Amino acid sequence: MLAVAAGFLLRGQLMSSNTQPGDAAAAAKGAEVIFAASLPDLQDESQAISQWRGNVVVVNFWATWCEPCRKEIPEFIELQEKFRDKGLVFVGIAVDQKEKVAAFSKEMGINYPVLVGDMKAMTLAEAAGNRQGALPFTVVIDRNGKITGTKLGRLSRDNLESMFQPLL
Numbered sequence: 807m808l809a810v811a812a813g814f815l816l817r818g819q820l821m822s823s824n825t826q827p828g829d830a831a832a833a834a835k836g837a838e839v840i841f842a843a844s845l846p847d848l849q850d851e852s853q854a855i856s857q858w859r860g861n862v863v864v865v866n867f868w869a870t871w872c873e874p875c876r877k878e879i880p881e882f883i884e885l886q887e888k889f890r891d892k893g894l895v896f897v898g899i900a901v902d903q904k905e906k907v908a909a910f911s912k913e914m915g916i917n918y919p920v921l922v923g924d925m926k927a928m929t930l931a932e933a934a935g936n937r938q939g940a941l942p943f944t945v946v947i948d949r950n951g952k953i954t955g956t957k958l959g960r961l962s963r964d965n966l967e968s969m970f971q972p973l974l
Contacts, residue, residue: 874960
C-alpha cells in the first residue's frame with residue numbers, strides 16, 4: 807500500500823499540468839461518467855454525484871497521504887465558503903481508507919461533500935482526463951454538465967478561481 811501511495815504522489819508531482827478537455831464530446835462524456843457515479847460518504851451512505859448537477863462543480867480527487875492534496879484543501883474550504891451562494895460546489899473524492907478520510911476531514915473542518923471512492927475514484931478521474939493516474943486531480947464542470955478544465959497536481963487558489971469564476 808505504501809509503495810502504491812508513493813507512486814501516486816511521485817507521479818502527481820512530476821506530471822503537474824493544466825489541461826483543457828480536447829473536444830466538446832470528450833468533455834461531456836467525462837462529466838457524464840462522473841455524474842453517473844454514486845460513492846459512499848463518510849457515513850457510508852451512497853451519494854449520487856448527479857445531485858450536484860446544475861451547479862458549477864469542482865471535483866477534487868485526493869488522499870490523506872498526498873502532501874500536495876493536503877496543502878490545497880484549506881484553500882478549497884475557503885473558496886467553498888466564499889462562493890457557495892453563487893452555485894459553486896466542491897466535491898472531494900478520496901482515494902483512501904474511510905477512517906483516515908473521516909479523521910482528516912474533521913481535523914481540517916472540510917465544509918463540502920467528501921466521498922470515498924478507492925480505486926473506483928481513479929476510474930472516474932481517468933474518464934475526466936487523468937491518464938497518468940496521479941493525485942491530486944481536479945475537474946471543473948460547468949452548470950451544463952461539461953468539463954471546462956482539469957488540473958493534475960497542486961492547484962493554486964488563483965488558478966482555480968480563474969477556472970470557475972467565469973462559470974458562476
